[in-house]
Amino acid sequence: MLEIVLLAMVAAFLGLRLYSVLGRRAEQEEEPVPQRFESDDAPVIRPAAMPAPAAQTRPAELEGVMPAVERALREIAAADSKFNLAQFLEGARGAYRMILEAFWKGDRETLRELCDDDVYAGFIGALDAREAAGETVDNKLIRIEEVRVHSAVLDGRMARIALLFVADVAAVTRDKDGTVIAGSLDDAVESRDVWTFSRNVTARDPNWLLDETDEG
Secondary structure (H helix, E strand, O other): OOOHHHHHHHHHHHHHHHHHHHHHHHHHHHHOOOOOOOOOOOOOOOOOOOOOOOOOOOOOOOOOOOOHHHHHHHHHHOOOOOOOOOHHHHHHHHHHHHHHHHHHHOOOHHHHEEEHHHHHHHHHHHHHHHOOOOOEEEEEOOOEEEEEEEEEEEEEEEEEEEEEEEEEEEEEOOOOOEEEEEEEEEEEEEEEEEEEEEOOOOOOOOOOOEEEEEEE
């Protein structure tokens, strides 16, 4: 009987010892273990801000141009390394003035140089009719307000670019006696024309010819 009591006391003692050890260890394991870089004094590391991509500026000549037309212009530039849209527009502006003034003056030679066969024939027909009626014109191009790309296409080796010209024109028509029968030089009228220029991109001749005219 005494031995049983002694064994029970030993078991109780060992149980208390195990509890004291395991209990403290469990409490310690529940405490958060400080991790690296988590102290209050540690610097906060954040990803560096990525620089915003630079905005691609669109050439002013392409403002308002439809995507399909812009693709055609890029195709023309790829087929003709000498093509430059800004220079083309500046040249077309000059050609517009030269062709109008040549037509008003009856300068067939200049028209022949700047127009293809069909457009040239149209101008000559109008000149012949005007001369047959004994009429003359006294027109002046006051200013070109705007020149912008209307359409463009590359068909094989032939490039065609249509431009809208908005201009102020003072126009006077006189009969064979010099009497004004239409128009006035005092009042300029807005003119809107769509002219199409064409060129074989593989040709050595860098000049573009007027191959179609229409009202804008």
